[in-house]
Amino acid sequence: MKLYLKYLSIHVRSSMQYKVSFALLTLGQFMVSFTALLGLxxxxxxxxxxxxxxxxxxxxxxxxxxxxxxxxxxxARAFDVFPVxxxxxxxxxxxxxxxxxxxxxxxxxxxxxxMGRLVQAAAMLAYAIPASGIVWTPDKILTLVxxxxxGAVVFGCLFLIYAAITFFTIEGLEFMNVLTDGxxxxxxxxxxxxxxxxxxxxxYVVPLALFQYYPLLYLIGRETGKFYMFLxxxxxxxxxxxxxxxxxxxxxxxxxGS
Amino acid sequence: xxELQGICKTFRVxxxxxxxxxxxxxxxxxxxxxxxxxxxxxxxxxxxxxxxYIGPNGAGKSTTIKIxxxxxxxxxxxxxxxxxxxxxERTAHVxxxxxxxxxxxxxxxxxxxxxxxDLIRDIYRVEETAYRQTLEELxxxxxxxxxxxxxxxxxxxxxxxxxxxxxxxxxxxxMLFLDEPTIGLDAVSKIAVRQFIKRLNKEQGTTVxxxxxxxxxxxxxxxxxLLIGKGRILLDGSLDELRRRASVQKTLVVEYSGAxxxxxxxxxxAESREGRMVITLxxxxxxxxxxxxxxxxxxxxxxxxxxxxxxEEMVAALYQEYEI
Amino acid sequence: MKAYxxxxxxxxxxxxxxxxxxxxxxxxxxxxxxxELLMFSAFYRVNPEAFPMTFxxxxxxxxxxxxxxxxxxxxxxxxxxxxxxxxxxIAYEMARPLDLYGRWFCQSVATRTARCLLRALPIxxxxxxxxxxxxxxxxxxxxxxLLFLLSAVLSLGxxxxxxxxxxxxxxxxxxxxxxRVMAAVVVDFLAGGTVPLPFxxxxxxxxxxxxxxxAMQNMPLRxxxxxxxxxxxxxxxxxxLFWLAALVFCGWRWMQKALQKxxxxxx
Numbered sequence: 001m002k003l004y005l006k007y008l009s010i011h012v013r014s015s016m017q018y019k020v021s022f023a024l025l026t027l028g029q030f031m032v033s034f035t036a037l038l039g040l041x042x043x044x045x046x047x048x049x050x051x052x053x054x055x056x057x058x059x060x061x062x063x064x065x066x067x068x069x070x071x072x073x074x075x076a077r078a079f080d081v082f083p084v085x086x087x088x089x090x091x092x093x094x095x096x097x098x099x100x101x102x103x104x105x106x107x108x109x110x111x112x113x114x115m116g117r118l119v120q121a122a123a124m125l126a127y128a129i130p131a132s133g134i135v136w137t138p139d140k141i142l143t144l145v146x147x148x149x150x151g152a153v154v155f156g157c158l159f160l161i162y163a164a165i166t167f168f169t170i171e172g173l174e175f176m177n178v179l180t181d182g183x184x185x186x187x188x189x190x191x192x193x194x195x196x197x198x199x200x201x202x203x204y205v206v207p208l209a210l211f212q213y214y215p216l217l218y219l220i221g222r223e224t225g226k227f228y229m230f231l232x233x234x235x236x237x238x239x240x241x242x243x244x245x246x247x248x249x250x251x252x253x254x255x256x257g258s
Numbered sequence: 259x260x261e262l263q264g265i266c267k268t269f270r271v272x273x274x275x276x277x278x279x280x281x282x283x284x285x286x287x288x289x290x291x292x293x294x295x296x297x298x299x300x301x302x303x304x305x306x307x308x309x310x311y312i313g314p315n316g317a318g319k320s321t322t323i324k325i326x327x328x329x330x331x332x333x334x335x336x337x338x339x340x341x342x343x344x345x346x347e348r349t350a351h352v353x354x355x356x357x358x359x360x361x362x363x364x365x366x367x368x369x370x371x372x373x374x375x376d377l378i379r380d381i382y383r384v385e386e387t388a389y390r391q392t393l394e395e396l397x398x399x400x401x402x403x404x405x406x407x408x409x410x411x412x413x414x415x416x417x418x419x420x421x422x423x424x425x426x427x428x429x430x431x432x433m434l435f436l437d438e439p440t441i442g443l444d445a446v447s448k449i450a451v452r453q454f455i456k457r458l459n460k461e462q463g464t465t466v467x468x469x470x471x472x473x474x475x476x477x478x479x480x481x482x483x484l485l486i487g488k489g490r491i492l493l494d495g496s497l498d499e500l501r502r503r504a505s506v507q508k509t510l511v512v513e514y515s516g517a518x519x520x521x522x523x524x525x526x527x528a529e530s531r532e533g534r535m536v537i538t539l540x541x542x543x544x545x546x547x548x549x550x551x552x553x554x555x556x557x558x559x560x561x562x563x564x565x566x567x568x569x570e571e572m573v574a575a576l577y578q579e580y581e582i
Numbered sequence: 583m584k585a586y587x588x589x590x591x592x593x594x595x596x597x598x599x600x601x602x603x604x605x606x607x608x609x610x611x612x613x614x615x616x617x618e619l620l621m622f623s624a625f626y627r628v629n630p631e632a633f634p635m636t637f638x639x640x641x642x643x644x645x646x647x648x649x650x651x652x653x654x655x656x657x658x659x660x661x662x663x664x665x666x667x668x669x670x671x672i673a674y675e676m677a678r679p680l681d682l683y684g685r686w687f688c689q690s691v692a693t694r695t696a697r698c699l700l701r702a703l704p705i706x707x708x709x710x711x712x713x714x715x716x717x718x719x720x721x722x723x724x725x726x727x728l729l730f731l732l733s734a735v736l737s738l739g740x741x742x743x744x745x746x747x748x749x750x751x752x753x754x755x756x757x758x759x760x761x762r763v764m765a766a767v768v769v770d771f772l773a774g775g776t777v778p779l780p781f782x783x784x785x786x787x788x789x790x791x792x793x794x795x796x797a798m799q800n801m802p803l804r805x806x807x808x809x810x811x812x813x814x815x816x817x818x819x820x821x822x823l824f825w826l827a828a829l830v831f832c833g834w835r836w837m838q839k840a841l842q843k844x845x846x847x848x849x
Contacts, residue, residue, distance in 0.1 A: 003380045010377065014368035024760025031764045035771040042781055047628045089362045095329045097381050098353040113760075175606040178613045186617050193624035194617060251331060254269060255324050 030116035065187030068151025077111035082163035150232035157242035167249030210235035265335035310480035356426035360438035416447030473569035597696035615648035634780035652697035654799035743829035
């Protein structure tokens with residue numbers, strides 16, 4: 001942990017050397033999710049509800065996904081640019097160090113500009129928390145925290161899988177975007193609106209709905225069972241297949257050039 | 259102690275074709291080529307040895323090094339370094355080795371060198387007092403005092419390489435892998451780096467494995483040479499042995515006064531004019547000393563010089579001989 | 583012209599090498615389009631009256647959009663061009679006897695077309711055969727289809743002409759990744775990339791429909807789906823022509839100025 005903070009301070013100092021481009025990139029990232037919000041607002045403005053969810057309720061789900069995604073992207077950005085880390089030899093260097101590889105990759109790059117989205121997520125929460133009419137008892141607050149934390153872990157696992165695929169091929173990585181960027185984009189709305197089949201997939205295969213849709217039902221009082229409150233924790237099981245896949249990929253590592 | 263036994267490694271590469279029509283064709287079927295990067299590589303290095311590992315580009319040098327560093331897992335064969343198999347006990351193994359890649363940096367680009375060093379100390383969990391001492395020694399030996407506070411990106415190549423070497427020695431490894439450590443350096447920096455490596459090997463008994471294309475590195479540093487080509491170890495011996503194997507010729511230039519001398523077996527006339535002869539010698543048949551004695555017996559020698567070919571030419575001759 | 587064709591061929595051959603990438607692209611875009619449509623159908627169920635297009639129109643809109651993504655989305659930048667400018671390799675480019683604007687324009691069009699050709703057919707094929715309400719249909723009539731083709735070509739031109747402005751701006755600000763991201767998202771949003779323009783609030787929509795952004799994917803997608811037809815379609819195509827000419831003219835002039843600057847500064 002102490003070492004991670006050391007890395008952190010190095011990254012902060014490096015990115016502060018390029019202030020202008022850092023600011024622009026942060027703004028750019030903000031715009032990406034802002035247009036998504038604008039689109040959502042146009043739709044909700046026209047239809048008022050979707051699958052029985054009103055605007056504040058939808059926004060809670062959206063901000064959870066956006067916050068979780070931004071945290072995962074800031075921390076685990078290196079997995080997202082893993083092809084570069086392999087091709088410039090940085091990964092070789094990591095393998096020569098007596099530390100865990102996942103730790104080193106996480107520490108290799110931290111992309112603070114992704115925090116641009118966090119600002120928007122916070123603003124949406126600031127609006128939706130009072131507007132939703134939810135009585136914020138401690139258990140509801142805990143639910144919200146669980147949703148965000150477990151969501152960040154699940155997105156982190158998706159990035160890890162993405163990186164593990166790089167060990168086999170760098171072509172064809174694009175389809176992972178459906179799950180990562182797609183998870184963020186389609187997570188604007190509660191996952192149930194996409195129908196039962198998609199919901200099943202997002203429950204049992206890639207557990208995005210476990211930290212977004214089900215606990216959201218609990219938050220807005222549609223479900224009262226405590227079971228729904230703790231479903232985000234179940235999504236953490238996703239860590240196992242993701243890590244297993246990474247191990248398999250590692251054994252297949254080919255390194256690059258000279 | 260490094261022991262490699264029957265190491266094999268293959269890569270599968272998809273062939274990319276040029277040309278418009280063939281590109282379209284490749285959409286449907288694609289040829290996959292299997293490249294044998296290493297086939298049956300075995301050698302042993304004793305503690306405290308300094309080895310020059312040479313071979314043309316693509317011969318398998320880097321692959322071998324990467325296997326010894328635990329980066330790559332070979333298809334078959336054994337590699338035991340100080341009792342550990344690198345790819346199985348990666349973290350335990352890499353704690354005892356140091357690696358310098360001449361073409362790549364391990365220092366963080368935008369922060370001062372000493373900050374990079376501090377981070378490496380934490381990564382290797384080097385104890386503070388030991389670290390201070392090592393750093394002091396390295397600072398003195400490599401003359402780093404003035405550049406420690408400079409960000410890596412503002413260093414010259416020579417300065418950076420000195421820092422890279424220091425960085426890979428902070429945890430006091432007993433084994434050092436150097437991959438082209440002098441590439442792109444100016445003459446002064448090259449000599450400084452070589453002197454340091456030599457000293458490290460002599461005084462600390464650090465085992466050094468050096469890959470390079472610069473034969474002066476080899477001449478200055480290593481007693482033993484491994485030549486690899488097309489994934490196989492072709493020669494293992496000293497530089498002199500290699501020279502003999504390469505069956506290389508020597509050139510004898512004689513200036514004389516009096517009658518031109520007659521040549522005997524093993525001597526070929528390359529150039530001749532009044533009072534001066536250039537003779538090519540085949541040292542296996544007629545060593546230089548014998549040739550000079552014979553000529554001296556026939557005429558008065560004014561001046562004589564013998565030149566062998568450079569290590570560079572010798573290696574080129576070897577590569578040619580082995581068709582690698 | 584022959585030189586431009588050569589540029590086109592090289593880019594094309596280069597792009598179609600990446601077979602697995604294309605396959606992944608197809609799967610991605612198919613899944614993406616499917617999710618988009620599921621989302622729209624959720625809203626459709628809420629209130630079909632408030633839906634500004636017929637459901638079949640949105641189905642066709644989304645499938646064509648996914649199939650021709652590489653043609654119309656601003657964020658398919660030519661990274662090579664950015665690199666050429668940033669690394670100073672521009673000096674070599676200027677030594678060649680081709681108009682740089684034309685060459686880059688051509689290169690962009692070629693890359694986009696190659697990417698699109700590989701991906702469009704499989705996506706369209708699936709979209710035409712899937713059972714149920716998400717199946718794609720042919721446009722209302724042949725005339726409408728021809729208008730779509732014309733509009734699609736113009737739309738590609740407008741998108742490339744716009745990205746040329748972004749490339750040229752790189753001459754002035756070197757590290758412009760942020761600008762690039764911002765330009766791409768804002769433009770694609772206003773072109774109907776996130777939500778089709780008919781879903782915009784009326785006041786905003788009226789303004790946006792006059793901008794060059796509406797001359798991008800918005801126009802061909804809505805013409806194909808039959809949302810815009812007859813005189814409206816003709817007017818729309820006229821607007822596309824206007825914006826294409828305007829953007830190319832501005833871009834070309836600006837490029838000459840930027841190159842002049844490079845020459846004066848000596849690279």
